[in-house]
């Protein structure tokens with residue numbers, strides 16, 4: 752996979768996500784809907800910040816990601832966390848993934864699901880979610896809204912200029928696909944090494960996600976704006992879903 756290669760080293764610095772808020776939200780939802788849950792799988796765990804935040808909250812954690820570079824950031828980060836070595840990180844390419852057994856909760860955050868650009872792949876992933884969740888298991892994930900792709904990302908260009916790295920990021924949204932073109936210039940001695948990568952995401956509508964949840968026997972228990980207690984509004988950027996596997 753050539754996404755999240757050059758970016759991996761700088762991901763944590765540029766992502767700008769509130770992982771404490773996400774971890775608190777997930778912890779509250781688990782306590783509300785499946786209080787005995789202990790084993791959680793983080794799908795598309797990336798550099799592992801959320802995986803380790805949930806580990807610190809007392810869950811046994813498995814993180815799965817297809818990027819070796821992102822996972823190596825996650826593995827290095829384990830040392831910063833008490834009992835960090837207990838988090839299991841697996842390099843697997845979605846939509847297929849394989850676990851040793853079933854889990855109580857699956858989480859997938861920061862638009863990881865939008866990276867599955869084939870609808871058949873997203874369906875396959877929901878099949879595996881159902882397969883690997885225990886009865887009454889919880890599925891918590893987010894997707895980017897149409898407003899984020901149309902009003903924020905389309906045509907957006909960002910420049911990050913720091914001591915050791917210079918990065919440009921340009922996004923274009925067309926026919927439900929959002930292409931992010933990144934150029935990363937990493938400082939190496941007196942020169943910069945350039946790496947280019949393209950990330951592609953697909954927009955999925957709420958109706959389609961509802962259909963998938965139904966088809967794979969999940970009951971939607973809440974859909975909120977980002978990781979908050981608020982219902983989504985028209986200009987919500989990120990939609991978070993909480994669903995329970997039906998027996």
Ligand SMILES: C[S@@+](CC[C@H](N)C(=O)[O-])C[C@H]1O[C@@H](n2cnc3c(N)ncnc32)[C@H](O)[C@@H]1O
Nearest residue numbers: 755795796797816817818821844845860861866
């Ligand atoms: C935006 S990052 C989110 C990372 C993490 N969930 C977080 O909250 O910071 C998306 C992650 O999904 C992973 N990913 C995207 N497509 C994938 C695929 N087909 N198979 C495995 N991992 C994938 C990327 O490697 C990346 O780490």
